Amino acid sequence: MAAKKGLEVGIVGLGKFGSALAERLVEMKVTVIGLDRSESRVGAMRDILEHVYHADATDKAALRQLGFGDLTHAVVSSGHSLEASVLATLNLKELGVPQVWCKAISEEHEKILRKLGADFVVFPEQYVAKQIAHHLAVPGLVHYFPLGSGVALQEVIVEKWAGSxxxxxxxxxxxxxxxxxxxxxxxxxxxxxxxxxxVLNVGDMLLIIGAEDRLDRIES
Incomplete structure (x- = not known):
């Protein structure tokens, strides 16, 4: 899928999650502005990101100076520092960034981020755990994409359905x-x-949408 033309994304925190996200966005031709308080993390991303800065996102003036206030999207991935994550989110929203997405480390953290105006909150570990659980529990499952409200988009590989x-x-x-x-x-x-x-053949991959509990009933 092609990325939105001209999209620029700011990423606060270049740990494992933030750096992996930055690399993938760059592969998709998205302009990424990276920021981290760690000089070593910033240095590790210099060959990947054209714009990467050693700065503190809890300093709103620094964010403004680096142009974060002009972005439409920013991601806060400040590791396990709840305080830094909260202050960075607050600063970005006060700078007027329309879409601030955040990594959370607990349900309490998520509640705080949402009260501050975070537009999307993700738990990477929980997401991966759910993917692995579905891989283990659902034969033939390739990917699981939760869509909310009990609806999911699921890829399944045809085995028993071959010939139908x-x-x-x-x-x-x-x-x-x-x-x-x-x-x-x-x-x-x-x-x-x-x-x-x-007619379906063994190995065909189907993309199926529907209620999660009904998707669990099928044997492909």
Whole structure:
């Protein structure tokens, strides 16, 4: 998926999560402005980021001087320092950054961040744990994308369904699930809105949307 043209993202905190996020965004042709209080972390990112600074995000004047107030998106990933995370989030919102996304380390931390106006809060460890749990518990599961309100988008690999068509499976009426994409083993990209009479083969990957509890019932 192509990134939004001209998108610039500020990342506060260049630890494991922040640096990995920065690298991926750069790969997607997004301009990243990195900031960290650690000189060694800043130094480690100089070959990756064109704009990376040794500064303290708890200092609002420093953020303003480095242009963070002109960004539309900023991510606060300040490791395990709750105080630094909270102050950085407060400063970014006071500078008028429309979208401030934050890494949280506890539910209490999340509550504080949301009260300060954080637009999105993520628990990386919990997210990874949920992915691994679904991989272990759901045969054939490749990825699990929670969408909220009990709805998920799930990729499954065809095994038992080989030789059947989507019409034969009748997932919409039987489970209230919808196949929105299909990808053959030799194909790189999905074909979306597949035809009902398309015959499935072993190894085909289906992209299915529906309620989580209903997705758990299917055996592909």
């Amino acid at each position: 068509t989507l019409r034969d499976l009748n997932l919409t009426n039987r489970f209230h699930l919808q196949v929105v994409g299909i990808k053959r083993p030799d194909e790189k990209d999905y074909s979306y809105i597949p035809k009902a009479d398309q």
